[in-house]
Amino acid sequence: MLSSRFLRQAFTQPSRRFNSTLTGLDASKVKLTKSQTLKPLVANKDLVFGHTFTDHMITADWNEQEGWLAPEIRPYENLSLAPSAVVFHYASECFEGMKAYKDKNGNIRLFRPDMNMARMNRSTARIALPQFEGKELLKLIGDYAKLDQRWIPEARGYSLYLRPTMIGTQEALGVNAPSNAKLFVIGCPVGPYYKTGFAAIKLMATTEYVRAWPRGTGDAKIGGNYAPGLLPQRMAAKAGYQQNLWLFGDDHQLTEVGTMNLFVLWKNESNELELVTPPLDGAILPGVTRDSILSLARGWNEFKVSERKVTMPELREAVKNNRVVEMFGAGTACIVSPIKTIEYMGEDLQIPLDPNDSTSQAGPYTKRFNNEIMDIQYGDKESDWSVVI
Numbered sequence: 001m002l003s004s005r006f007l008r009q010a011f012t013q014p015s016r017r018f019n020s021t022l023t024g025l026d027a028s029k030v031k032l033t034k035s036q037t038l039k040p041l042v043a044n045k046d047l048v049f050g051h052t053f054t055d056h057m058i059t060a061d062w063n064e065q066e067g068w069l070a071p072e073i074r075p076y077e078n079l080s081l082a083p084s085a086v087v088f089h090y091a092s093e094c095f096e097g098m099k100a101y102k103d104k105n106g107n108i109r110l111f112r113p114d115m116n117m118a119r120m121n122r123s124t125a126r127i128a129l130p131q132f133e134g135k136e137l138l139k140l141i142g143d144y145a146k147l148d149q150r151w152i153p154e155a156r157g158y159s160l161y162l163r164p165t166m167i168g169t170q171e172a173l174g175v176n177a178p179s180n181a182k183l184f185v186i187g188c189p190v191g192p193y194y195k196t197g198f199a200a201i202k203l204m205a206t207t208e209y210v211r212a213w214p215r216g217t218g219d220a221k222i223g224g225n226y227a228p229g230l231l232p233q234r235m236a237a238k239a240g241y242q243q244n245l246w247l248f249g250d251d252h253q254l255t256e257v258g259t260m261n262l263f264v265l266w267k268n269e270s271n272e273l274e275l276v277t278p279p280l281d282g283a284i285l286p287g288v289t290r291d292s293i294l295s296l297a298r299g300w301n302e303f304k305v306s307e308r309k310v311t312m313p314e315l316r317e318a319v320k321n322n323r324v325v326e327m328f329g330a331g332t333a334c335i336v337s338p339i340k341t342i343e344y345m346g347e348d349l350q351i352p353l354d355p356n357d358s359t360s361q362a363g364p365y366t367k368r369f370n371n372e373i374m375d376i377q378y379g380d381k382e383s384d385w386s387v388v389i
Contacts, residue, residue, distance in 0.1 A: 153189055206247060215282055
């Protein structure tokens with residue numbers, strides 16, 4: 001079920017491309033063309049994230065005169081686009097990341113897919129791409145997942161990663177809202193983000209570059225947000241750190257970890273145990289995993305849960321005073337990713353790890369969030385977050 005906070009964040013900016021007289025996306029009109037040659041499956045142990053793709057894909061075209069044309073489920077193949085297509089010149093592109101899972105009974109499940117649809121519509125609105133009916137796209141995704149279900153690994157920790165994408169396809173140079181667009185969905189089988197379980201990461205706190213800014217596009221999942229992070233990521237890797245910790249403003253506010261949301265579990269200045277994450281202020285991506293962690297934590301009612309600003313100097317002081325309990329990133333790909341070190345202003349700050357678990361290194365609450373969400377994703381725990389298709 002969508003939280004009211006998420007819905008407010010997802011629909012605060014209405015689309016200028018919605019016109020009720022145009023044809024909406026309609027899954028009942030889908031044209032199905034099955035691949036005549038199926039690809040060989042890849043063994044679970046050989047799966048590499050984002051390298052192997054299924055036999056089919058979903059496509060649907062839109063234009064401002066007619067609206068959405070009949071969608072297709074067709075063999076996976078290259079797209080044909082003119083060199084002048086606006087996506088190549090003005091980054092008219094947004095996407096989602098979600099997964100399909102197989103439970104122990106062989107059912108196919110999606111995890112909170114309504115949130116992905118709401119967020120993608122918010123992303124399309126932000127960059128003047130057309131809106132679509134989320135329920136209709138989910139029907140198409142369900143048909144596609146069933147057709148290609150042999151690609152969904154059955155072992156826990158494995159899934160079919162789904163990438164709904166929309167691009168502007170108008171063949172013209174000029175900075176304008178696209179008059180033509182294409183929606184497509186591809187899928188790739190993936191295994192656990194970390195082959196040997198959790199692997200705590202080291203971060204480089206970045207003050208020279210910023211990921212996003214208030215009233216910018218940080219709260220939309222658009223391609224233009226990601227390319228500027230590649231150079232800082234390379235710089236961090238060269239220095240021996242796995243990810244950037246993105247800071248913002250003169251007071252060095254915490255924002256995100258690489259492409260993940262950020263959580264800190266600490267004893268705050270009032271000596272309360274508190275789980276804190278930066279607020280959805282327009283610069284933070286409203287992650288599905290983020291919302292899930294907050295909902296679980298509030299349901300447990302074992303510690304204070306806050307969405308508020310925290311600065312890097314505040315975190316540094318808390319680390320030195322032994323008030324930090326656990327720290328982790330959160331996202332679809334990994335669920336949670338424990339953090340062990342943060343480099344800030346030339347100093348490595350050490351985040352506590354579980355001393356009794358040298359393999360995973362994750363603290364008990366980090367593991368608990370991970371296990372609780374996985375139980376729901378694979379249907380081992382009943383929840384309306386897990387949707388059988």
